[in-house]
Amino acid sequence: MTRTPVNVTITGAAGQIGYALLFRIASGHLLGADVPVNLRLLEITPALKAAEGVAMELDDCAFPLLRDITITDQLNTAFDGTNVALLVGARPRTAGMERGDLLAANGGIFGPQGKAINDNAADDIKVLVVGNPANTNALIAQRNAPDVPAERFTAMTRLDHNRAVAQLAKKAGVTVEDVKRVTIWGNHSATQYPDVFQSVVGGKAGFEAIGSDQAWLEEFFIPKVAKRGAEIIEVRGASSAASAANAAIDHVHTWVNGTAEGDWTSMGIVSDGSYGVPEGIISSFPVTTKEGKFEIVQGLEISDFSRARIDASVAELVAERDEVSKLGLI
Numbered sequence: 001m002t003r004t005p006v007n008v009t010i011t012g013a014a015g016q017i018g019y020a021l022l023f024r025i026a027s028g029h030l031l032g033a034d035v036p037v038n039l040r041l042l043e044i045t046p047a048l049k050a051a052e053g054v055a056m057e058l059d060d061c062a063f064p065l066l067r068d069i070t071i072t073d074q075l076n077t078a079f080d081g082t083n084v085a086l087l088v089g090a091r092p093r094t095a096g097m098e099r100g101d102l103l104a105a106n107g108g109i110f111g112p113q114g115k116a117i118n119d120n121a122a123d124d125i126k127v128l129v130v131g132n133p134a135n136t137n138a139l140i141a142q143r144n145a146p147d148v149p150a151e152r153f154t155a156m157t158r159l160d161h162n163r164a165v166a167q168l169a170k171k172a173g174v175t176v177e178d179v180k181r182v183t184i185w186g187n188h189s190a191t192q193y194p195d196v197f198q199s200v201v202g203g204k205a206g207f208e209a210i211g212s213d214q215a216w217l218e219e220f221f222i223p224k225v226a227k228r229g230a231e232i233i234e235v236r237g238a239s240s241a242a243s244a245a246n247a248a249i250d251h252v253h254t255w256v257n258g259t260a261e262g263d264w265t266s267m268g269i270v271s272d273g274s275y276g277v278p279e280g281i282i283s284s285f286p287v288t289t290k291e292g293k294f295e296i297v298q299g300l301e302i303s304d305f306s307r308a309r310i311d312a313s314v315a316e317l318v319a320e321r322d323e324v325s326k327l328g329l330i
C-alpha cells in the first residue's frame with residue numbers, strides 16, 4: 001500500500017467513546033478500507049496510562065491500516081499535521097454546576113485546542129466536536145482558530161439523525177435504508193428539532209408513512225429523539241458510547257465520501273444565515289456532501305410548526321454563544 005497515512009487525532013482517547021471509536025478507525029471504517037492512518041491520542045496526564053493500555057490493545061489487533069500511534073498530553077504534539085480531529089474529551093456536567101460553569105470549564109479545553117489546531121494542523125484539517133455541549137464547544141474551538149476556514153469545524157448531530165431514522169423506520173415498518181431526508185435542526189440538546197416533514201420513508205412522504213399521526217409525532221417521536229441521550233444515561237447508567245462513536249464515524253465518513261444521491265445528512269456547521277439561523281453560530285442543518293465539502297440543502301418549505309421548533313433551539317444556541325462571549329471565550 002503506497003498511500004500516505006492520514007493523521008487522525010482523538011481527544012479523550014481513554015474514555016468510553018474513545019474505546020468504541022479507535023478500533024473502528026484503525027480498521028478502516030472512518031476513511032475507507034484502503035486508507036492507512038496514524039493515530040494521535042490526546043489525554044489529560046492522569047489518563048495517559050489508560051491510553052497506553054488502549055494503544056497496547058490496538059497493537060494486538062495487528063490492523064494492516066494502522067501505521068503509528070502517538071500518546072500525549074501535549075496539545076501541539078497531538079495536533080501536529082492532523083488531517084482529521086475528533087474532539088471527544090470534555091468536562092461533564094456535575095451536580096450543582098450551572099450552564100455557565102459548564103461552558104467556562106469547556107472553554108478552558110476547546111479554546112486551547114482550537115489554537116493548537118490553528119498553529120499545527122494540516123491545511124486540509126477537518127474537525128468534529130463530540131464533547132458536550134458540542135455545538136458551543138465547536139464554536140469556541142473555531143473562534144480560536146482564525147487561520148482555519150470556519151467550515152472545517154463541525155459539531156455532531158449525526159447520533160440524533162440516526163436515532164430519528166431508527167424511530168421512523170420502526171413506526172413505518174420499513175428498513176432504515178428506506179428512510180431518507182431526515183433533518184436535525186439546531187442544538188445537540190433537548191431543544192433540537194428532528195424534522196420528518198421533508199423526509200421520504202418507504203418511498204412516501206414521511207408524514208404520510210407514519211399515518212399522518214400528529215400525536216405520535218409531537219408526543220412520542222420528537223421528545224424520544226431529543227431526549228434519547230438522557231434516556232440512555234438513565235437506562236444504561238452511563239452516557240451513550242458505542243452509538244456515539246458510530247455516529248462520529250458516520251459523520252466523518254459522509255463528510256469525506258459524500259451523501260447518497262437523493263439523500264442528505266445532518267451536521268452542526270457554522271451558519272451562513274440560511275433558514276433564518278443567525279450567521280456564525282454552529283447549528284445543525286440538512287447538508288449534502290461531496291468530495292470533502294458540504295452544502296446546506298436550500299429551498300425547503302418550513303411550516304409554522306417547524307419554524308417555532310427551529311427558532312426555540314436556535315435561541316438556545318444564541319444564548320450559549322452570548323454566554324461564552326461574555327466569558328471572553330470567543
Ligand SMILES: NC(=O)c1ccc[n+]([C@@H]2O[C@H](COP(=O)([O-])OP(=O)(O)OC[C@H]3O[C@@H](n4cnc5c(N)ncnc54)[C@H](O)[C@@H]3O)[C@@H](O)[C@H]2O)c1
Nearest residue numbers: 012014015016017043044047089090130131132156159244
Ligand atoms: N454529540 C453527541 O452526540 C454526544 C453523544 C454522546 C456523548 N457525548 C459527549 O462526549 C463526551 C465524551 O463522552 P465519554 O462517554 O467518552 O466520556 P468519558 O468520561 O468516558 O471520557 C472522556 C475522556 O476525556 C478525557 N478528557 C477530559 N478532559 C480532556 C482534555 N482537556 N483533553 C483531552 N482529554 C480530556 C478524560 O480523561 C476521559 O478519558 C462527553 O462530553 C459526552 O457528553 C456527545
Ligand SMILES: O=C(O)C[C@H](O)C(=O)O
Nearest residue numbers: 132228229230232239240
Ligand atoms: O452525554 C450526554 O449528555 C448525552 C449525549 O449527548 C447523547 O446524546 O447521548
